[in-house]
């Protein structure tokens with residue numbers, strides 16, 4: 001089945017979705033994006049993703065002329081047109097097309113595109129084993145709370161991870177683990193979950209907000225503090241979070257066993273919550 005995507009009001013064969021070379025998303029990374037998933041055709045957290053998009057738009061003074069309902073409707077339609085059951089939708093909104101001048105163009109219209117592809121969730125076996133990560137310097141700008149397509153530092157970090165046969169990179173700034181290249185990062189120390197505070201240094205993950213909710217329900221304290229790099233070696237557990245992985249244990253860092261070497265009880269308890277919400281039934285293990 002040929003993939004159908006969405007561009008500025010039209011559902012088109014994917015190959016026909018073409019963006020002009022003067023699009024400010026291409027020229028300046030003057031664009032925002034969102035990605036979110038469905039399980040068995042039911043999208044999770046759509047409203048929260050829309051709220052983060054609106055926050056980013058406000059921060060960069062981008063006036064998005066589509067309502068949340070319109071955008072969510074396009075995601076549903078793409079899922080249907082592409083015959084998908086578990087879907088990862090990707091949305092990008094740029095400030096539009098205009099001759100290359102840094103300041104905002106006066107009359108450019110924002111442009112929007114969206115794709116829907118089969119979501120690939122980690123298997124239960126992979127979750128139990130956990131992932132290998134590298135540490136990598138955080139080279140990003142000062143507004144990581146805005147989900148812009150300005151992702152070259154994240155690309156370099158992920159590439160460094162891939163070159164070492166690892167899944168992710170843990171970004172280090174001033175000796176502190178900030179987050180991962182495409183996920184939030186957590187360490188469990190003395191029964192508490194430590195994670196970097198929600199400041200402009202990190203992206204406020206939607207999955208992270210659900211982790212806070214679930215941890216509260218489970219009675220597990222969360223401390224919003226950066227994790228000093230050396231604490232990586234004493235953490236009982238570590239994990240990362242994002243929409244497509246929920247909670248994924250980190251069991252090896254820079255080639256050394258870490259975080260207990262396998263999925264630990266905190267990661268498991270949180271993952272069970274996500275499983276139940278996503279699939280509408282308890283995890284059977």
Ligand SMILES: Cc1ncc(COP(=O)(O)O)c(C=O)c1O
Nearest residue numbers: 182183184203205206207242243
């Ligand atoms: C840098 C970064 N941090 C955190 C996240 C996790 O965000 P979410 O839970 O909304 O997927 C992402 C996801 O793309 C990300 O790119």
